[in-house]
Amino acid sequence: MSFAQTKEIEGFIFDARSNQPIFGVNVSVENTFLKSNTLKDGSFYFTEVENGDNILVLRKEGYQSKKLPFTKKFGQKINFGKILLEADVKDLQHENTVTLTENDFVDDVDADFSGGMLQATRDLFLTRAAFDFSSSFFKVKGYDSKYGDLMINGLPMNRVFNGRPQWKNWGGLNDVFRNQEYFNEINANPYSFGGILGTTNITTDPAAMRPGFRISSSFSNRTYTGRLMATYNSGVGKNGLSYSLSASKRWADDGYIDGTLYDAYSVFASVGYQINKRNNIYATAFYTPNRRGKSAPITEEVFDLVGRKYNPYWGFQDGERRNSRVRNIQEPIVMFNYNYTGKHFLLKLGIGHQFGTFASSRLGYFDAPSPNPDYYRYLPSIYINNSLGANFENANLAEEGFKNNPQLHWNSLYRANASGSKEGKSSYILYDDTTDENQWFFNLTSSYTLSPFIKLDAGIRGKTSFTDNYGLLKDLLGSDYHDDIDPFSNTRNNFNDPSAKGVNDKISYHYEMTSSLYDAFLQANLEFERMSFFVAAQLSQTDYQRNGIFLNERFPLTSEGNSEPLSFTNYGVKSGVTYKFSNRHVVNIQGTYFTDAPTLQNSFVNARENNKTVDSLSSITVYSGTLNYQLRLPKITAKLTGYYTNFLNDTDINYFYVDAGVGSDFVQEVVTGIGKRHVGGELGFSYQATSEIKLTAVAAYGDFRYTDNANVTINFDTAGAEDELINLAGELDLGKARIKDYKISAGPQKAYSVGVEYRSRKYWWVGLTANYMDDNYVDISGIKRTDSFLQNPEGGTFPNATNEEVQRLLHQEKLPAIYLLNLTAGKSWLIKKKYVSLFGSFNNLFDVTYRTGGFEQSRNANFGQAYDDDLRGAPLFGNKYWYGFGRTFFINLAISF
Helix, strand or coil: CCCCCCCCEEEEEEECCCCCECCCCEEEECCCCCEEECCCCCEEEECCCCCEEEEEEEECCCECCEEEEEEECCCCCEEEEEEEECECCCHHHHHHHHHHCCCCCCCCCCCCCCHHHHCCCCCHHHHHHHHHHHHHCCCHHHCCHHHEEEEECCEECECCCCCCECHHHHCCCHHHCCCEEEECCCCCCCCCCCCCCEEEEECCCHHHCCCEEEEEEEEECCCCCEEEEEEEECCCCCCCEEEEEEEEEEEECCCCCCCCCEEEEEEEEEEEEECCCCEEEEEEEEECCEEEECCCCEEHHHHHHHCCCCCCCEEEECCEEEECCEEEEECCEEEEEEEEECCCEEEEEEEEEEEEEEEEEEEEECCCCCCCCCCHHHCCHHHHCCCCCCCHHHHHHHHHHHHHCCCCCHHHHHHHHHCHHHCCECCEEEEEEEEEEEEEEEEEEEEEEEECCEEEEEEEEEEEEEEEEEEEEEECCCCCEEECEECCCCEECCCCCCCEECCCCEEEEEEEEEEEEEEEEEEEEEECCCEEEEEEEEEEEEEEEEEECCCCCCCCCCCCEECCCEEEEEEEEEEEEEEEEECCEEEEEEEEEEEECCCHHHCECCCCCCCCECCCCCCEEEEEEEEEEEEECCCEEEEEEEEEEEEEEEEEEEEEEEEECCEEEEEEEEEEEEEEEEEEEEEEEEEECCCCEEEEEEEEEEEEEECCCEEEEEEECCCCCCCCCCCCCCEEEEEEECCCCCECCCCCCEEEEEEEEEECCCCEEEEEEEEEEECEECECCCHHHCHHHHCCCCCCCCCCCCHHHHHHHCCCCEECCEEEEEEEEEEEEEECCEEEEEEEEEECCCCCCCEEEEECCCCEECHHHHHHHHHCCCCCCCCEEEECCCCEEEEEEEEEC
């Protein structure tokens, strides 16, 4: 008798078109912690519902959400009977999101965009940011995607190396990654402390997936040209078993950018067993091997010669296109999860394992000219920027030659290696930067509902990672062997082994990295009719250690063996309160303060060669606050957000060849003590003009800038520099870089969009958005803003280095504003109990040419050289840019039954 429950609220939920019960609909009573999911027969019920006015909320991916007001009196039982949910005909728009997360213009630089983090939400502003703004590297609030917490079944998926999610590990699995929860900004969530960009949790429980078979085919001219996908979800059988299978293939001989091949497969399997109504277990495995040809940023000179689709990484070999920069990822993931759902207590346990290889190829050259076809010595400007005077005849010849044959000359590399001058030793090779990774994840989270208005969340999760990192010789390009010696210093990369190497030998560098991350959080939530409140705290521990395998001759004391371990203990607190003046006017304020360990990427100065860590390395401090106002009228909804975030004591490491007052060499630039401030506002507004027509407007206004001057240290690879200021470790402290008040390169800081959407009652819709983006700045060079920029290597000062000229050369470039018009449309049919749906998106309808981002080259880190280079009008080392796609399309046809 103690287990008997009185059903005060109950009902059944069915599909409005198929008249079939819907399993796994999320049913909740608004303003309380009462939540449930429908069973196999579509039924749900609640006990202990508060008396008075309430709202029943129904949500499920692929269906239009529904809210049902009801009034409960003392002792009354309410039966909603049969509730019908309409399928969302715009559901197919999410098919396009994954292509946004794979626009890899930024493979080789420290830049990213976070469109993938936003696909789990129906928030108007975030949806527009994911679908319309991300083509310009737009970042919500200017945040790096490492500040978005991404989980699959509660397991942390952000990479240890740079803190960012690696979306390519589950690309092509749209059908089975639909069940997502997104918690915006600093909001409370039951899975983790969360990030300031928000928290996304993807659930692959087969019991929660829509039963049936789905097959789809896509055509595009973006990152891939074709895709086939098939998925089957069994639903929950009478024995409690359920399973889901999915597979896809994506391909392109050439993406929108020339030479960007695409070859990707995806397979997924999940099986679950509902032991009873309280206990559920499921196991998941997926594998998404993919090969992708990279593209490169280019200078304005190269763009003027060959256009925005140009990619210097590829060329023809025996009549076939061959890209020298191919990324190859093969990292399967397996998971096991257990869920307990009690009346007041929820428990989720998960464990996962990821293993495999991440490799990226590149050309190496030794005592030979650069093979890059857009190398500055092969361009017309080299004959104009000449100390002996401009030679326009040779410049014209170089321009004609480059235009006629701008690609990589594979045959020339083979001929150079076949020449008898080196007796079989390579001048050019192709090798992979390879990482073999072995990771384990776990999480344990629980929620306890003390009453309909009070809930506690707690959890612990962790990740351990072991990586083996090395250069792998893939192709000798016609030579007999490779001599593994550094060409700058004529020293051996591994003093313990013979330097002669063949195919599949490890070259250049070899080291291991061990990392571990653990965090625990505790959260209290209070929910009342007009006000809700939460407070949360987090404690985390991060540890890194390098183990060198090669004994590098340039660093005999620090290259081999274990480094000193790096250990960071961090903490955080956050809180928020929401007040409802009425159901139409809601105000929310949130704040957080936390410390965060530096990423592995920014902890070791030159991990490939030695154990040296960044001096005085410490955690980053972040404090942030947001203020939201939401308006909910019958035809108008709006959300206005203001935010303020400070980042203190950040670190950044860059690698480049430099000509400066302190000398010329390939260096590692370590920038420490970086302070950044992000402040701005966001607006999302929609007006339901008629039952079919909706008008929308979105705006983002931000100011992202450096708040203090940072310290710059450069480290020389050769470690044998003669300058007495350079210490024995090859390190030179350049002092402060005057970067205060320069803008952060984080995509457009201003973005505006207006849209109109027509949704027919006959299940078709069309939408048009006009988008404007501005205040996008190139990434600045730190070393150019140190005192070394004005240091004349010949002594004395530069006669032309007036304040005006220095400021002109160091003025940060603002990229031109962007105007884009995008069109989306869809239609669905129900034919003999089969859903047929067609979706299309057409971006940049006017085929606008625009720059999405760029950076200053640091080669001319000396005023004299920079002045002369700029004065001639065609700088050899001008800024490099990425260019956005022109007019593109994506069309998807799907059949579900």
